[in-house]
Amino acid sequence: xxxxxxxxxxxxxxxxxxxxxxxxxxxxxxxxxxxxxxxxxxxxxxxxxxxxxxxxxxxxxxxxxxxxxxxxxxxxxxxxxxxxxxxxxxxxxxxxxxxxxxxxxxxxxxxxxxxxxxxxxxxxxxxxxxxxxxxxxxxxxxxxxxxxxxxxxxxxxxxxxxxxxxxxxxxxxxxxxxxxxxxxxxxxxxxxxxxxxxxxxxxxxxxxxxxxxxxxxxxxxxxxxxxxxxxxxxxxxxxxxxxxxxxxxxxxxxxxxxxxxxxxxxxxxxxxxxxxxxxxxxxxxxxxxxxxxxxxxxxxxxxxxxxxxxxxxxxxxxxxxxxxxxxxxxxxxxxxxxxxxxxxxxxxxxxxxxxxxxxxxxxxxxxxxxxxxxxxxxxxxxxxxxxxxxxxxxxxxxxxxxxxxxxxxxxxxxxxxxxxxxxxxxxxxxxxxxxxxxxxxxxxxxxxxxxxxxxxxxxxxxxxxxxxxxxxxxxxxxxxxxxxxxxxxxxxxxxxxxxxxxxxxxxxxxxxxxxxxxxxxxxxxxxxxxxxxxxxxxxxxxxxxxxxxxxxxxxxxxxxxxxxxxxxxxxxxxxxxxxxxxxxxxxxxxxxxxxxxxxxxxxxxxxxxxxxxxxxxxxxxxxxxxxxxxxxxxxxxxxxxxxxxxxxxxxxxxxxxxxxxxxxxxxxxxxxxxxxxxxxxxxxxxxxxxxxxxxxxxxxxxxxxxxxxxxxxxxxxxxxxxxxxxxxxxxxxxxxxxxx
DNA sequence: AACATCTAGCTTTTT
DNA sequence: GCTAGATGTT
Numbered sequence: 001x002x003x004x005x006x007x008x009x010x011x012x013x014x015x016x017x018x019x020x021x022x023x024x025x026x027x028x029x030x031x032x033x034x035x036x037x038x039x040x041x042x043x044x045x046x047x048x049x050x051x052x053x054x055x056x057x058x059x060x061x062x063x064x065x066x067x068x069x070x071x072x073x074x075x076x077x078x079x080x081x082x083x084x085x086x087x088x089x090x091x092x093x094x095x096x097x098x099x100x101x102x103x104x105x106x107x108x109x110x111x112x113x114x115x116x117x118x119x120x121x122x123x124x125x126x127x128x129x130x131x132x133x134x135x136x137x138x139x140x141x142x143x144x145x146x147x148x149x150x151x152x153x154x155x156x157x158x159x160x161x162x163x164x165x166x167x168x169x170x171x172x173x174x175x176x177x178x179x180x181x182x183x184x185x186x187x188x189x190x191x192x193x194x195x196x197x198x199x200x201x202x203x204x205x206x207x208x209x210x211x212x213x214x215x216x217x218x219x220x221x222x223x224x225x226x227x228x229x230x231x232x233x234x235x236x237x238x239x240x241x242x243x244x245x246x247x248x249x250x251x252x253x254x255x256x257x258x259x260x261x262x263x264x265x266x267x268x269x270x271x272x273x274x275x276x277x278x279x280x281x282x283x284x285x286x287x288x289x290x291x292x293x294x295x296x297x298x299x300x301x302x303x304x305x306x307x308x309x310x311x312x313x314x315x316x317x318x319x320x321x322x323x324x325x326x327x328x329x330x331x332x333x334x335x336x337x338x339x340x341x342x343x344x345x346x347x348x349x350x351x352x353x354x355x356x357x358x359x360x361x362x363x364x365x366x367x368x369x370x371x372x373x374x375x376x377x378x379x380x381x382x383x384x385x386x387x388x389x390x391x392x393x394x395x396x397x398x399x400x401x402x403x404x405x406x407x408x409x410x411x412x413x414x415x416x417x418x419x420x421x422x423x424x425x426x427x428x429x430x431x432x433x434x435x436x437x438x439x440x441x442x443x444x445x446x447x448x449x450x451x452x453x454x455x456x457x458x459x460x461x462x463x464x465x466x467x468x469x470x471x472x473x474x475x476x477x478x479x480x481x482x483x484x485x486x487x488x489x490x491x492x493x494x495x496x497x498x499x500x501x502x503x504x505x506x507x508x509x510x511x512x513x514x515x516x517x518x519x520x521x522x523x524x525x526x527x528x529x530x531x532x533x534x535x536x537x538x539x540x541x542x543x544x545x546x547x548x549x550x551x552x553x554x555x556x557x558x559x560x561x562x563x564x565x566x567x568x569x570x571x572x573x574x575x576x577x578x579x580x581x582x583x584x585x586x587x588x589x590x591x592x593x594x595x596x597x598x599x600x601x602x603x604x605x606x607x608x609x610x611x612x613x614x615x616x617x618x619x620x621x622x623x624x625x626x627x628x629x630x631x632x633x634x635x636x637x638x639x640x641x642x643x644x645x646x647x648x649x650x651x652x653x654x655x656x657x658x659x660x661x662x663x664x665x666x667x668x669x670x671x672x673x674x675x676x677x678x679x680x681x682x683x684x685x686x687x688x689x690x691x692x693x694x695x696x697x698x699x700x701x702x703x704x705x706x707x708x709x710x711x712x713x714x715x716x717x718x719x720x721x722x723x724x725x726x727x728x729x730x731x732x733x734x735x736x737x738x739x740x
Numbered sequence: 741a742a743c744a745t746c747t748a749g750c751t752t753t754t755t
Numbered sequence: 756g757c758t759a760g761a762t763g764t765t
Contacts, residue, residue, distance in 0.1 A: 252755090355753075411742095417742095419741085
């Protein structure tokens, strides 16, 4: 090691880095060199004689862990310290001590869509109508309970869940039973089971806490009840718990993260010194002033000043646009302007938005403007239908008990085993208390099953058995075999779906890359690492959005505000700073923490080094149609914004609502009307309406249909209303009533 | 009984 | 603007 880990640090950074034994809390404002403090402290511990194997640093994303690893490498620190995410640590522990945890050692990890498949099945069996109990909502509540480690009744009395507790706990139990039968854990289970294991098994707790004598936890403000308990358990006995975080950047409350964990650290560890990192080496004073003004409105925080160490910059801008397309165009212009005028590299610029759905228009505008971009959304790929299908085959090969995967592939591509047949098989499995796989192997006794269906099932079982014979080969070889012999490849050719084919081939390439990495790492193998197919599947399950972010890509980055945490860019544009978006309408309705929404904007703003722009539009298409939009209430009272308006009649900033503003359903004022009108060569009639017909709209009154617009899946009409508005609106969504 | 087409309903954020 | 279920067709 060449560098002294203490050189080139500020006073408070130095205090943190030099800390050795006992607990410590580092309150690190944005851009204050937190990652640097963590890596330098690890380097220093090792330099002072601590064995690297005794150090464990926990992060929330693989990206953050990788970043720290590479910095340590750059400092020539000897390897051996474990830097990983909470989730992957849990997987390691649960695999190593599977027996004690009461788990099959080869357990699989179910993602959201797998969970939904299981739950839909449960709801059907319990005869609960999916209309009254939307699977997504039920899952959400099950997840909330797990993350708080509470039973349904307790959760309900604390107002965390609103489904009937008895029902919730029944459904939840049935859901867990199914997971167990499939040898599967969901994301939350990884944490819950580990926390519980460490709680209950004192011997193991002691063993593990002695194995890693120095524990560091990053983003401590985002820990939930499970993670908190895991951290406490792992630090038990030595209390060498070094946590870093910033209450102002806590944005995962909805995932069970409890800001109290960091706010109350000093109560948990009265002896713990607290270090504040308040010097900001990232952003211009203008950016910081804005961030500070914004976050001051929050009550639940630890007062912290942001001291700018960067030179003066430009005033942050506030753009106001007519609608989301104007906004996207304006965003592209702004980015090009900075690239061409200021010579900024595209890779140093980013666009943030609240919801993923908002990325599409921006993407289109950037294509139009010939600006290279990358959307940071890694999981997307692994969630594509065709990719999930291929993965389901692989999972089924490895784990015959995995019914979610079995049901997914049994008729994909179509092989004549339809819903009715599958239902009969499931009924048989239930009545004999067997797994679906067992019934499949011998379907002769299934009532109502036709011989033709029986033989198709036989062929399917033979296919799977055959594919299962050489699972010790390279993963890419197995995947390629599956792709071809399952018939997926031919199906894509027949359906003329080259995108699907390309995606599965990409999956095979990713498997090949995994094979290669594994071959390289063969010597450095640690006992608990899964290898081969199982290892590959585990990795694909734990991948996150931000993991796909490539700073070398030479392209503007597009991502959600949540994904933006921990990153920095020279120029940042935050779009859709509107009431209902930031803060999101959903979070307002839920009566949840408005302060968290404000922190989200704070996180976005503080990513910017020199150029920052926010924008809002006065009309935005949500669920298809345009809706009026008001500037976010968070903008009220902010000073120093350079307002650039392209709409003369927009509501002024002081008119921004001070309270949540809800758009009346179906109401569209005329200023929100699209400017362009449909081309003439469109159909004469649509969904029972015809051109020239008079119609009534619940909010806009009477009008006349002028033209139809096709495209997309739902038909839309151009309607001239008597009151003056002229709109393009979805025929179904608008609830139009024909008058003649 | 499987397959093709249509339509209603909905979408926060993610490990 | 999409996708999962519902509906219709072979």
